[in-house]
Amino acid sequence: MASDPLAGFLLIGLLLFVLFDIVGGNRDxxxxxxxxxxxxxxxxxxxxxxxxxxxxxxxxxRGLLDDYIREEVLYRxxxxxxxxxxxxxxxxxIRQKVSVLAEExxxxxxxxxxxxxxxxxxHAELYAQPPILSFTQVYFDPERIDGDPExxxxxxxxxxxxxxxxxxxxxRTMLPWKVQLASVPRINREFGAYFGAALxxxxxxxxxxxxxxxxxLHLVRVDEHQPGRPATLDEARAAVERDWxxxxxxxxAEDYYQRLLRDTEIVIETELPEGARPEAxxx
Numbered sequence: 377m378a379s380d381p382l383a384g385f386l387l388i389g390l391l392l393f394v395l396f397d398i399v400g401g402n403r404d405x406x407x408x409x410x411x412x413x414x415x416x417x418x419x420x421x422x423x424x425x426x427x428x429x430x431x432x433x434x435x436x437x438r439g440l441l442d443d444y445i446r447e448e449v450l451y452r453x454x455x456x457x458x459x460x461x462x463x464x465x466x467x468x469x470i471r472q473k474v475s476v477l478a479e480e481x482x483x484x485x486x487x488x489x490x491x492x493x494x495x496x497x498x499h500a501e502l503y504a505q506p507p508i509l510s511f512t513q514v515y516f517d518p519e520r521i522d523g524d525p526e527x528x529x530x531x532x533x534x535x536x537x538x539x540x541x542x543x544x545x546x547x548r549t550m551l552p553w554k555v556q557l558a559s560v561p562r563i564n565r566e567f568g569a570y571f572g573a574a575l576x577x578x579x580x581x582x583x584x585x586x587x588x589x590x591x592x593l594h595l596v597r598v599d600e601h602q603p604g605r606p607a608t609l610d611e612a613r614a615a616v617e618r619d620w621x622x623x624x625x626x627x628x629a630e631d632y633y634q635r636l637l638r639d640t641e642i643v644i645e646t647e648l649p650e651g652a653r654p655e656a657x658x659x
Contacts, residue, residue, distance in 0.1 A: 410448050412441060420444060478632035479625035487620050493609055495620045502619070503612040506560040507576045510600035513553060514546035516586070516593040525593075529586050533595050536583040542597075551591065557600070567591070576601065 420440040424432045432440060460466055487495075496503060514536065521528055532545055543553055555563065563572030568590025578584055578598045585595035609616065642657035 410445055412444070416444065417441075475629045475632075478629045481628070481632075487617065487624075489609065492613070492616050492620060495623075496607070496609055496612060496616050499619070500606045503607040503615060505605050505607050505611065507572075507604045508557050508559055508600075508602035509563065509572070509575055509598060510556045510558070511554075511575055512542050512597045512599060513551070513555070514542045514595045515549040515551055515553075515591065516595075517547045517549075518592050520547055529593065529595065533583055533585065536595060536597070546595070547592075549591065554599075557602075560604075567594075 417437075421432060421437070424436065424440060454460065514532065516525075516529065516532070518525065536542060536545060551567070555566075558566075558572075560572035560576055563575065564570065571587060571589045574587050575596060575598060578596065580598050580601050583595060583597045586593040587596055588594075637656055640656075642654065644653065644657055
């Protein structure tokens with residue numbers, strides 16, 4: 377990762393110079409000359425390679441140049457007509473490009489395991505491994521229950537607690553009667569939201585219920601419960617690397633903005649409602 381902030385910001389300046397010089401920031405819009413030089417050609421070829429993953433043919437280069445000249449002619453006409461003045465779309469695009477350049481200039485070295493371990497420690501809750509459960513369930517379809525549902529379920533629960541075969545109790549269903557070592561999120565996907573979390577609150581080895589799922593009512597017995605735990609780096613590496621990189625980019629863009637802001641005077645020449653003064657203008 378880049379260790380010299382000044383070098384990073386010099387790189388941003390150089391990239392911005394090249395970007396605006398090529399795509400419009402330094403065009404001589406009062407001139408009728410359009411110059412196709414090595415930098416313009418290299419820019420067009422690189423852009424083509426970025427899209428198509430191969431170098432352009434001679435015919436494609438001619439098409440790229442034709443498009444560039446058309447764009448340049450129309451761009452100059454738009455500038456002459458004042459179309460860039462306070463254009464929100466153009467301002468937004470420039471803001472996005474500068475932010476991306478600031479993110480890239482902060483360094484692209486891969487994070488070390490020590491950095492990832494520290495991130496994982498500080499955000500452990502984001503990557504925690506959920507509880508793992510094995511359980512047995514007996515399903516009851518509410519639409520097929522005759523009489524008092526509570527009485528029926530209470531009788532079935534007594535039978536199960538006395539040793540009745542769960543496969544001979546309840547209604548037929550495509551749901552598995554026994555689930556082995558499934559995570560709470562997986563159980564929720566199969567049985568409906570919150571079913572797994574409700575199971576995780578039950579003691580092991582007892583027939584209890586009913587619990588409601590997305591399909592109906594269940595009497596359940598938790599056969600094994602492995603509590604949730606913090607993830608190791610090997611288990612969560614891909615997610616940790618992604619989130620660490622996202623955070624690095626966001627902090628780099630914000631740091632660059634704050635550097636620019638320190639050299640900028642914000643003048644408020646209008647009446648603002650109470651509490652509406654921008655933070656950047658606060659003394």
